[in-house]
Amino acid sequence: MDLPVDEWKSYILQKWSLLPKAVRVTISTAETLSDIFLHSSSLLQPEDEMFLKKLSRGYSVGKDPDAPFFYREEGNKKFQEKNYIGAAVLYSKGVSHCSPDTEDISLCYANRSAALFRLGQYEVTMQSVVDPQEKAMALPPPPLEAWNISRSKESFVTSSKQVRLATGIFPVVSLLNHSCSPNTSLSFAGTVVTIRATQQIGKGQEILHCYGPHESRMSIAERQQKLKSQYFFDCSCPACHTEELRTAVGPRWEAFCCNSCRALMKGNAVLSCDTRSCAESISRDHLLSRLQQLQQHVEMAQKLLRNGKLEQAIQQLLVYQQDAKSFLWREHTMVGKIEDNLAQAYATLGDWQKSAAHLQKSLQVVEARYGPTSVEVGHELFKLAQVLFNGFAVPEALNTIQKAEKVLMVHVGPQSSEIKELQEMRSCLLDLPPALVGPSV
Ligand SMILES: [Zn+2]
Ligand SMILES: [Zn+2]
Structure with a gap:
């Protein structure tokens, strides 16, 4: 060099x-x-x-967008061979190619922490854990990508998933029992955990929180298996009880729709259309392989998006959006994911109007799955508020800020960066001179 x-x-x-x-x-x-x-x-x-x-x-070192993934994979191989020094070196190389505030950098730091931990370098490990985004400590992860959008036209939109970086022991929280449909929400600020009620809890009623397997994130079988292997009990919470009694339609976020009338498809190995007059039927395996193919295509489009090839990514995503509509139920996770990616691509291009339109569609999917007061909906509303803010869509932005604030206040609390940013956006919009208020999105 x-x-x-x-x-x-x-x-x-x-x-x-x-x-x-x-x-x-x-x-x-x-x-x-x-x-x-x-x-x-x-x-x-x-x-x-x-x-x-x-x-x-004068000596800019080019960052290769594919390098973080490559070095992480190579590092993982070394890690599996128990060569922790080799792994740490490769993860560090990965870090050097990452842009700040990205999912890649969080993952490289997290893996490097694990390698350093094995080497006994605890102080450096703590630094590695603290270095990436603090929000990475928060659970649960958002259903779709969380974006970091700075509030300017030149903003650069990046995506980051929340990553579990560390494990902590919280003796008081440990006293709470689990429910797959809890009445509280939990948030972290540094090493302090706060629990807030998500619904009215009556006198004498048990305060329950979720150990991870939530009814809106996993099927009953997956939840039961996770709770059994990690916490050694069979869950008999109300959510598990009612779900067992229900006939096996499967969750809506994994459901398929009829190719001719768009109604829900039901059944096991062979699915039939729910509309009586419609004779459509198809094998589940066929639909699953179509879904797998679509998944691969969307991943390729996401890679284009990460590498800044936005026009190309949008072109492909619009094709996949139509493909998804032809066989996936409108509340299917993949439908929401495609909309979210399109919204992200348009936001990066500065086309806030189109971005908001796609984000509203992904919001509907998230809301159908997680419920209107869930933290997942809170994260989506936050993104929408940012997009509307950037597009100077003042009434819509103010309305969305209010909704996002209401939902997120319960889950992340008044001191969180998201709540503070929402409040800043509102006061900024209210201070705008009327002449600057442009067309609505
Ligand atoms: Zn349960
Ligand atoms: Zn049909």
Whole structure:
């Protein structure tokens, strides 16, 4: 690599020659690398940093968008071979190719933490855990991508999934029993966990929270299996009880629709249309392989999106949107995912109007699955508020900000960055001179 090391070296040599003799002796006689670092790090002045920045400005190191994934995969191989040093080095290489505030950087940091933990480097591990987005600690993950949209026309939209980076022990919270349909919501701020009621809880009624397997996120079979293997009990919460009694239609977010009349398809190995007058029937396997194919296509479009090939991504996603409509139920997760990706692509292009339209569709899917007061809907409303704000759609933005605030207040609390940002957006919109208020989205 052609880096300006020589210029930096001569700068440091000059600085060294100006140091008092006693300091030079202390540093030269230090026995370990960390002692040298300890003695010299306090000598670094802001002007040194300025010089370094000036020096490196002309030497931009290209980031390869595919590199984080590559290095992470290679690191994972080393990790499996128990070569933790090799794994940590590869994850660090991955980090160097990541853009800030991305899912990639969170994952690389998280994996590197795991490798360092195995090596016994606990302090560095903690730093790795704290470095990426703090919100990564929050559970549960949003159903769709969470975006980071800065509030300007030149904004760069990135996506990030919430990643579980660390495990903590909370003795008081541990006293609460599990329900797949709980009456509380849990949020983290640093190492403090807060529990808020999501519904009216009567005197003497049990306060329940969800250990992870929530009725809107997993099927009953998956929940029961997870709770059994992680917590060693058979769940008999009301949600599990009613679901067992219900006939096996399967969740709506995994359902298929009739190719000719768009009604719900029902059945096991062979699915038949729910409309009496319609004779349509099809094998489940056929539909599942179609879904798998669509999934692969959407993943390729997401890759284009990540690499900034927006027009191409949009073109493909619009085709997949039509394909999805022809066989997936309108509340299917994939339908929402495609809409969310389209919204993200248009937001990156600065086409806030189209972005908002697609986001409203993905919001409907999320709402059907998780319920209108869920944290998942809160995250979607937050994104919509950002998009409407950027598009100067003032009445719609104010309305969405209010809805998002109401939902998120219960789940993440008044001190969360999301609530603060919503409040800032509102006061900014209310301060706008009338002439600046453009057409509505
Ligand atoms: Zn249950
Ligand atoms: Zn039909």
